[in-house]
Amino acid sequence: MTRVVSLVSGKGGVGKTTVTSNLGAILNDLGKKTLILDGNLTTPNISLHLGIPLYPITVHDVLRGDAHISEAIYDHPMGFSIVPGSISIDDLDKIDIEKLSEAIEYLTKKADVILVDSPAGLGRESYKSIEISDDVIIVTNPNTPSLVEALKVKELAERLDKNILGVVVNRYVRGTSELTEQEIEETLELPILSRVPEDSTIPKSIDKKTPAVYFKPSSPSSRAFKKLGSDLTGEEFETEGIGVFQRIMNWLRE
Secondary structure: OOEEEEEEOOOOOOOHHHHHHHHHHHHHHOOOOEEEEEOOOOOOOHHHHOOOOOOOOOHHHHHOOOOOHHHHOEEOOOOOEEEOOOOOHHHHOOOOOOHHHHHHHHHOOOOOEEEEEOOOOOOHHHHHHHHOOOEEEEEEOOOHHHHHHHHHHHHHHHHOOOEEEEEEEEEEOOOOOOOOHHHHHHHHOOOEEEEEEOOOHHHHHHHOOOOHHHHOOOOHHHHHHHHHHHHHHOOOOOOOOOOHHHHHHHHHOO
């Protein structure tokens, strides 16, 4: 049975799109047929992260009634599929967000897992992204402003009667982050699914338009994403060591 999982955040800039793209890559590697849908219609970023920003047909065309959702599915070279959004502001005109429900019904026949990269906040697009999902993952940073907004999006997901899998704490710095894991879990009353450390690999991988798990597989953030994917699928996470050769290769890719 296909699961539709929306990755949401109350606050922008927490790294939700980074989490979505890397989790999608890992789930695909773990044998799950994965599709990523850009649910951020106003400021879509998935295609920018994955290196193909100018698709001929996007979810915006579908929501305007100019194309069928089947025409907006693209196979990414890394193996998963993507339904991108248009980066043109002109494509915001005359879209009917309610058509997403019909689109997601079709997409569930095409994948094992659909990840929806939702917009931040509590607006109409965020509401719809959560509404069309089965499960929700909240992405936050370990600071008070992010956590306060995460509480709001949690409440929205609960009102829509969605299954909240837990929280991904992104950009965590041990000993210097404003909030501890315990404080985050107690405030949100949700389990922490993953703690993704602050890692210089992330901006470099975004610049190279390649998920960190492929750009530098042994980096701290990549290992966190791999464990997240393994935990969600029930697969065993291999804690292989990093040899001298791999360390040299990592250094050469800096």
